Amino acid sequence: MVVLMLLLAGCSLTESGNQVSEPAANWSALCNDGTYSYSENRMGTCSHHEGVKKWRTNLLDELAEAQALTVMAGTACDPKREESLVLEYREFAQEAAQAAGLKDKYQATLIELRAESEARRQARKACDTAIDRASASMAG
Numbered sequence: 001m002v003v004l005m006l007l008l009a010g011c012s013l014t015e016s017g018n019q020v021s022e023p024a025a026n027w028s029a030l031c032n033d034g035t036y037s038y039s040e041n042r043m044g045t046c047s048h049h050e051g052v053k054k055w056r057t058n059l060l061d062e063l064a065e066a067q068a069l070t071v072m073a074g075t076a077c078d079p080k081r082e083e084s085l086v087l088e089y090r091e092f093a094q095e096a097a098q099a100a101g102l103k104d105k106y107q108a109t110l111i112e113l114r115a116e117s118e119a120r121r122q123a124r125k126a127c128d129t130a131i132d133r134a135s136a137s138m139a140g
Helices: 002-007 056-075 081-100 103-140
Strands: 027-032 052-055
Touching: 056 103, 081 103
Parallel strands: none
Antiparallel strands: 027 052
């Protein structure tokens, strides 16, 4: 039961059940009893270890940033976003073809296809950029 409570509190244990005295790289707080917490948020951190002695705030900030960037990557890579962009580019291409007075249906279709290709390229680029930023944040 005590082991379960320690794990739920974000503490690390060795295989024998002893608390770890040397922290792993991702510790978030040093507890007053000398243990380290690996909580991803501040609520309840070190609550079973006499409270928090020292916060490692930069790690918590990095985790929050990584989570935000992951959400942004998910939004940027949403297929609905890409299709919306394709429709927008196609409408623009149709208007441009009409304004240019293109009567040749093949030329107008070619302009639409180029616009669609560009829209998909832009959507992929936004998705890749968002994923790269999230990955770099988590790796750093």
